[in-house]
Structures are given as C-alpha cells and as structure tokens.
Amino acid sequence: MNYLEFYRLKEQPFSISVDNRFFYNSDQHSEALVRLKYAAEHRKGLAVLVGDVGTGKTTLARRMLDELDENQFESALLVVIHASISSHWLLRKIAVQLGIEDPSDEKSSLLSQLYDRLVEIRDSGKKAVVLIDEAQMLHHKETMEEFRGMLNIEIEGEKLITFVFFGLMSLDDTLALDKPLQQRVAVRYQLRSFSEKATQAYIKCRLEIAGAKKQLFADGSIAAIHKYSEGLPRLINTICDNALLEGFLVKKETIDEKMIQEVASDLKLSTAD
C-alpha cells in the first residue's frame, strides 16, 4: 500500500512536474494569463512575465500554450536550459518551431525564411507567438538584438510575431542589456507568492483533482504550509507531498501543524520568523 491508496487518491496531488490538469487558476494567474493572451491576440510584440522561483511561471507558460487555439495561433514554447546558446541557434530553433522545415545555415537566408514564414502565417489568418521560458538565461546582448530585429518585422503596423518571456526577476536586467528592446515590452506582469487564503485554495484544488474525498490538511497545517513555503507553489507542493508521505507512514488521516513543522525541518526550510 502507498499513500495514494491510504488517502484514497487517484494520483499524486503535489507532483512538482508541470501538469496542466492541476493548474490552479488563482486570481493573479488568471490575470496574468489574460494579459499575456491579450498581448498575443493583439500582436503587441513583447510581453514579459517575471516571478520568483516556484511561483508558477512554467506552469503558466504551459497553460498559455494550451490555451492558444491552434486555429488562431501558430505558437511554440522554447525552454532555455543552457545559458550559452548563440543567437543563430536561437533563430534556427524559432524557425523550426514556426514550421520552417529546412532552416538555412546562413543568417540572412534564415531571416528571409523567417520573414516569409511569418507572412505566410499572417496570411493564413493566424498569429505567431513564441513563448520563451527561463528567458533570463538569454543574457547576451546580441541575443536581445535578434529579438529586437524580429520585433521590427511588421506589416501594416502589425507585428508579425509576439514573444512572451517567462523568467526570474533578473529577466528585467537581461532586457536592460538592450534598451530599445526593453522599451518594446508592451505587457509586463509579476507573479507573487500566494496569500494564505490562496495557499489553502490551491491545496484544496489539487487534492480535488487528485480525487480526494475529504480535506486532508487541518486548518492549522495550512497556515504552517504557507509560512514555510512563503506562498511559493513549488514549495507548497514539496511540503504537502512530504507531509502526506509522513502521514501515511504514521497512519494519520489528517495532516496537522506539527507534521508540517517536522517536514519543513527535514527539508531545511527557513521560516519567516
């Protein structure tokens, strides 16, 4: 028997891997999504979403990708996992994701291909949107210049491509490497950590999706979870997941505050105190 069976859950409610089914549409996530989609729909060129670690940026990026109707948008998500990618490589990747089958090695030809493809997308009635997660890792000036160059591509006053950057707070510094690009940010939103109320709602939402028939966390534990996680969804997940495991091990039907403290201590999470 594992904790899923013990608590009669269909699946793990607090997995830290991104799963859109567990997307919790908090007020701020909802607002962020609306703003970012607005930027995409109205071809605003550049939108930015920043937030601290674990605030749900990647989840939001995936969510946005899902919500961009394929009949209206030609969208792609690029996740930066290495800081040293070149601008040329980036362009090629964007080209491939937008549907260019054989991107040229030569930059001017590649740009020409991109332009043609963007016009093709536009003519088909769609809008090209590229989401870039962990965008703060693109901290080369020439990379920012490439983005600026692409944002200059317009027809009849409409930008042919919209970029949405998701990144840590340092993304603002990255954008500052290229002032003209920074000025092109049409929409910016910052994700903040959850309030205690939002934390409670978040936990409840995930438990419901996972098939829980009853509240597994006592009220006091919620406050503790909020305190130790500082309202960051990723930490909330980590704490709750470990707490459920602990609860299963000691056969506790309801997770209380004490258990949360133990888990936090094990995880070496500092408190706000």
Added chain:
Amino acid sequence: MSFRKSSIIEKAKKLASKGQFDKAIHEWEKMVSESPDDGNIFNSIGDLYLKANQKKKATDIFVKAGEAFQSAGFELKSIAVFKKALKVDPSRVEIYEKLASVNAERGLIGNAIGDYLKAAKNYLQQDNFQASLSVYRKISDLDPENTDILVQIAEMCQKQDYREEAIEEYKKVIAIFEAQGKTADVEDIVEIIVDLDPSFTREKGSPSSEASSTEIPMPNEEESTVILDPESPEYEAIVSDNENTIDPESPAYEPIIPDNENTNFLEPESELLTDEQTIYPSEEPFQVDREEGTGVSSSEVKSLENYLTEAEVYCQYDLLDKALDQLNAASEQYPSSIELHLKLKEVYGKQGTTEKVVEECSILASLYKEMGDETKRQAILDELMTLTSKEIESDLLSETASLEIEAPVDVEKELPLIHGERDFDFANTGRSSTSNKNSEAALNTGPLEGEKLSEEFSIEEEEMHLLEEDLSLSASSQEIEQLVKTDEILQEKIKDDPIADDSISIDFEETTLTSIDFENKPVAEADIPEPSLGEKETKEEYVDLQSILSEDLWQEDNESTLEKAIRNFQDKTQKNSDTQEIETQYELGIAYKEMGMLPEAIVAFELAFQGESRFLDAMKMLVTCHSENGSIDVAVELIQKAMTDRPCSKEATITLKYELALLYDQQGNKERALFLYEEIFKVDPRFRDVSSKRSVLVENDFESSWDAPHDEEVSKDEIKKKKKDRVSYL
C-alpha cells in the same frame, strides 16, 4: 394516388416479379393516357423494357421520361434519367444535347458544356458538321460575350469552307467588340471578313467604318481622330484665356497622361510639355495626323517621351504589339536610352518573349557599364542569369542570341578547357591577381567545406565575373547555358553539407572554347561539349533542356483550339461553384439514387460532401450508397476519415459515430459497434435508437472493446504528440 392507379401499379409489380414484363408494361401504359406528362410512369416502363432486354425501346422511353421531367420542372430527375438512357445506349448523341440543355437550365454550366462537347465531337466524327456547329453555337450561347469561342467557331467554319457561317460568327464578334469599344479589334475582324467576302461593308454609322487610321483607344472616346473645333467647349477647355497656350497644370492634360510611375517626363520643364503642347488657336481644326499602324506622325520626329507615353497607353489596353511598334520605332532614334530598353524589357516580358527579354537585359547591362552604375548592372545580370538558367527555350539553343553589346570584344581572350579540370588562363584575364588566385585555388582544390569555400574564396563573386567575361565575348547562348550550369553546380556544392569524398572540380571533355565560333554563327548542338561530371554527380545533373522543352513546345495537341477555348470557359464556371451548387449536387445524388444509379449518386454526393451545408447529409447518403453497393469497408473508411480530417461539431460527431456503429454491426464487428453505442449513450442516451441497440448487444453478451487504436485515442495521442512538438528545449 387514386385507387385505380394503385391497383394498376400493384398488378404491374406482380406481373414484373413473375417475369411477365410485356404484360407489366401494358399495365403501366394504361396510366399514360391519364397522366401523359408523368415522367415516373415512363421511367418505370423504361426499367421494364430494360429487364426485358429491349434496349432501344428502353432508351426511347427513358428519353420521354427525361423530357417529361424537364417540362414538369424536375430538372434533376430529368438529368438522372437522361444519363440512364445514355448508359443504355451511348450512341444516342442527341441525348447529350438534351442532357446539356437541362444542365444549363439547372445552372450546372460546367456539366452542360461537357455534355455539349461530347455531342459536338460525336457529330464531327459522323462528319455532320452542321449538327456540330449547331451544338458549338449552343455552347457559345451559354456565354454570349465570350469572343474567344465565337472566333474559334468562325475559324472552324472557315476551315470547313463554310464562309457564310463563319461571317455570321465574326459579325457577332464585331457586335461585342463594338459594345466594348474595342475599335482596333473590330477592324481586325472586319479585315478577316473582307478577306472572306470582299464585298462586305459594315453598316453606316458605325465608328470603325469611318476610321481610316488606327489610334489609341481611349476610354469613352467617341471620335476616332482627335479633331477639335475651335468653337467647341472641349477646345476652349484646353486653351487658357490669358496666353493662348496650354497650361501644363491644366487638368485637361490628365486624360492623355497615363497613370505611370515614370512621370518625370511630365514635369513642366519636360520636352513633352514645352515642345509639343504649345498650341495657338487657328482657323483650322487641330488634328493629329497619325500614320496608319504606327501612330507616328509622319511629319516630325517624336520625342522619346511621346513614344514611351504611347507605348504605356497601349500596354494598359493590352495592345502589346502596338506598344512594341512604338518602342521599336523609338529605339531607332534613341538606341542608348536606358528607359526605352527598360520599357522594351517590360513589354517583352509581358508578351512572354524570353529571347527578347534576354537581349534587352544584355543591352541594359552594357549601357549601365558605360554609365558606371555597377549596382544596376549587377541586378540586370542577376536577372539575365535567372532567365537563361530557367527559361531557355529551344529557339535560343538553335539560333545564336545576338548579344551585340557595345563593349570591347577581345577575341584573343581564350578560356581553354582541358581534360580533367576546368582551367582558366587567369593571367590574361585582366582580373586582379588575388581574385585570379582565389578562383584558381578554389577550382583546383580538392574536397572543401562548403562554408569555408564560400568564405575564403568568394566563389559566388568570381563565378559572376566569369559569366560576365563570357557574355562580353559574344558567346552563343549555348555557352552561356553551359557556364550558367557550371555556376549552378558550384553554387549547389557550396550549399551542401561537406561531403568528404566529393570533389568540386568539374570535368569537361576535351574541348576548348577556341573551337567554338565567337562570330555569332549558329553552333550546331552536336558541337557543344557535354560536360562530364565528377564521380559522385550523375549525368542527370545536366538536364537536356532542349529535348525536354521541344517535347513540351512541339508536342502534338489532340484538342483543337476551339475545344481549348471551351474548356477554359468550363474551368471558369466550375471554379465559381458555391452553396447552390452543393445543394444541386446533393439533390442530383438523390435523383440518381432513386433511379438506381449508385455510381453516379456517389459522385454527386462526394461533390456535395465538400460543402459545409450538406456535409452530414451527403456523408449519410454516401454510406448508404456504399453499403448498398456492398462496399461497407469503403463506407467505414469514409466515416473514419471524415471524423479525423474535418473539425466536427458535437452533434455531427455523434451522428458519425452512430453511422459507424451501424456499419460495424453490419460487418459483424459487434464489440466495436457496442463500444461506439456506449460512447454515444454516455453523451446522449436518447439519441435515435442507440439505447435499444446497445441493450441488444449487451444482452447477447458482447463486450464493448476496441482492439485497435480507437480514433479518439489516436487523435488524443496525436494531439499530445502535437503539443509536445510545440515545446522545444534550447
């Protein structure tokens, strides 16, 4: 239906089932007197004759049925039964005409044309020219303004020596051209008629009978010559009060000034306005004396701007020949005018005369060189390269393209080709030593990285120089082709990923360019060295354009020009199909199905299936038709394809699933059928009889299963994969 009728029909059916077809027919015929215009009766009688193997009578009766349906306004049934008649006896040409007529009534113009063409062809095969002419005239009646068809009909009559008929058609063409104001075209046709009948005179009062010269057809122009009465308001409008000179700024200039980008010659300081338009009122009417056919005043040399203006106006009215007349006349006076040659290039381009375009490009290249404008020269040479590599026609290969460029020709400059490598005598080419070195090194070097090659040796640029040199040596077009091909191969090599074993050197057979005549004599094809390629390349890299193009250009055409014109018209009408057409096709399918003509019904339903309005209905009918035809597998595939290929609404999806379930049931695949019934049941338990069908299968212990990837699962997998593909990691 009256009791008497129904009893007759009952009796007839019984007799037919016993094989007593004659008696059954007799019974049906009793009803004809009561309902002489009922196509259904004739149709039933025709079916009985068919069963009795009396094909001629069956055909005759089917024709009657078709005519009856047509009179009663049941065009689709009429179409169906005419087609049935043709199936029985395809030699009945007159039925094609009837069918065409009904199609035309129904608005199925494309089908009408197709049927008329069949009839016409049949008549021609029977040497019945008059009948075929009558049919072609019916086709032209479908589009009375289509002068192409009328002219082709007239030409056909001419060829068959039917002069009167030809003249009649030409007169119709004249009437149309007159209505459209195309006086020049009217004149052309009049000339043709006069050739056929020298006594022909046009009716008095028509403008073209008074015209003795050609002029530029201006919109709303009523007079053929520009004659202005000094007292006329028009004259006063163009003469200013103060100075009795035409005010260049006056809007009166506007009608004669085309909307042209190159309006620099319209500046007040330009020759046009200062020299030509200073008019003083005189007693005599102002008249432009135009030389016939050229529009050029015989009494004075026109300015370049005039020529260009007139040419532009001719172009706007698609009178390219006349535009070229102007421009060629201008080129005699102004041979070095870049503007003129640009215009010539443009007009030849519109005309599709590539050879001439190439010629103009060469002339322009040399003119730009004289001016020292390298950028424009380069652009022209790029264009020339594109033209010569893509659109070399056999004309260029068989005759020497005259590239009389005003550049110093040094016949001493030889570019020897030796066996094994292409080796240029760079020392004597006058190129910079660096560029010589680069080219030599590049060409003689072994396997190279593509990028390295382009970066280090600037091959692209050098090959351009080589091409220019060869052009300036007045080489024949065959050599140009060869060199362009060489360039192309090198370019391709540069673009390719590096392949270690490939050599980029190109082997040529042992021939030197000195053996090729540089004095513009045509070079026989056999003299042109066919380059052999390196190991990894195949001969197919060198495409024998001449033989391919000669096949395309001089391939025997089985279709006459008249038929081509008619087919063009047919294509146009078929492109304009719309919702009404979808409805018609659907109803036609129903009509065919009622007549038992399943293949025709399937075709019609497949057409109706393309539209949104009848997609589901046509799908259901297609499934029915295929099932009745015994092709249940085809029907299954059809539905599966429809579900995956087209975005369906929820209702449509349920309907399609239901139809699919029925087919699986029919096929004996009960498990799949049950699976689908249950899916439908979950969404809408009251959908048709899904509940009872489901219960029956469950009671018979069938288990809902889907052993192969279900459409939904497949599509979900595909959806997941698609989403995954949208995410990439940098």
